[in-house]
Amino acid sequence: MRQTSIKSYCILVSSQPKYYWKMVQNKNEDCFIELFSLLCDQRKPVKGRISQRSKVFPNVPAAPGMPCTGEDRSIYRRGARRWRKLYRVNGHIFQAKRFNRRAFCAYCQDRIWGLGRQGFKCIQCKLLVHKKCHKLVQKPCSNEHVDPIEVKDDANGESTLGRAASVRSRAEPEPPLPETPPAPVAAPVRNEDLEPGSQRQYSLEDFELIRVIGRGSYAKVLMVELKRTKRVYAMKVIKKALVTDDEDIDWVQTEKHVFETASNHPFLVGLHSCFQTPSRLFFVIEFVRGGDLMFHMQRQRRLPEEHARFYAAEISLALHFLHERGVIYRDLKLDNVLLDHEGHIKLTDYGMCKEGVRPGDTTSTFCGTPNYIAPEILRGEEYGFSVDWWALGVLTYEMLAGRSPFDISHAADNPDQNTEDYLFQVILEKTIRIPRSLSVKAASVLKGFLNKSPSERLGCGEGGFLDIVSHPFFKSIEWEMLEQKQVVPPFKPRLEGERDLANFPPEFTDEPVHLTPDNDTEIADIDQSEFEGFEYVNPLLMSLEDCV
Structure with a gap:
């Protein structure tokens, strides 16, 4: 390696003069190895590649939340998916x-x-x-x-x-079936019709629709106000026609159960109530005003190590809470980590969760957001809670380095490399490089979470969650105080009021706020019995409202 011509390195040195030239002069062998591997990589010119790999976002946006010039939006905000077996x-x-x-x-x-x-x-x-x-x-x-x-x-x-x-035969017309009306959905019960002590039910008429704040693969999220109390909530709206096929209804029921469980934890978005119409399902959930981490990463590129440690610790507590209750989260990503008005995190979107998992149990569903899928899922192996700790490693890497550990943005011009299959191959085979700018403790925790062997991954050994708590990277964290939200967050979102939407992407908030009219033909094809018992009201939040 030392016999390699110094002249060859000058191609690379010209793109990073302050760093590489100093290292070359000092004959740093690690630098030689890194430069040589980059030089031998048969892809784009080195200077362009280094600038692309250094961060996710190429320059400063015109305004917070607006796209950067030349920004490739396909590398983030990818929706989670389930690949059906x-x-x-x-x-x-x-x-x-x-x-x-x-x-x-x-x-x-x-x-x-x-x-x-x-x-x-x-x-x-x-x-x-x-x-x-x-x-x-x-x-x-x-x-x-x-x-x-x-x-x-x-x-x-x-x-x-x-x-x-x-x-x-499929081509043969089937004999007409007698028309039967869909199972009736219970009419909303008004508050004044209830007997003392009975549970209040909600309907769409109880809420004022204010603004669109998000959209997923099969749901829309609105900011709404409960007319009776003037409290602001988020409302997740799902069309029944999109979830009655296959096993989607199972996943909606699972999401509801996890929402109910999450209502007892400070770092998880909780549920206010559920109700339905003949065409839609409605989750009324906590409104978290600070926006998501993806939105803030757009503005800050990378986070200081202190900030990333704080968020990673709170996320760890949220995941540990779910794991103790038999839930694998399976969709941890920047989009699903919200910041409240104080700066604490809250995980949201439980549509990918797997519940009822006991210690030692495994599952095999191929699902998740491509950049965050763990190697054991890609290998088709049975897996457990380990996949959540892998995703936390990917997310922590993104916070600290400002890019994905499996960055394939350089492959945008190569159709063969701009595919999910290629990304999965990179996750399985690529050796993850830790940026030199990170501390030894940060590099250690990333290597621990991003271990491709689940049994050796941080948080998956005999010590379990205690291995994470005792890791040197988290040494400065007071875990008990953190769980009680007594640690001051390192960043507080700027908010001018309860309805301030400055931390939400304009691509959502500029949408018109309305629900498309019901299609009677579409409703007639829905088996309403699938959604029996969907209605729910959180008794804890109800008692708080009654105190208003």
């Missing part, structure tokens, strides 16, 4: 399904029952089978609709099995 047998394409009615296996004719996704359904011929039976199906799929096994009640009220005799 498909099982192919004899031409069938099976997908795990949940069944609200009595269903029977087409192979063994036994009833398909249980919790969650109890069986498989072919997405082409609609064949229903047990999970244990799907590999034994002999009949190939012909893309024809197969009527499920019917359940008939005899005169005594007992169920008897009968197999449908007809096999109907």
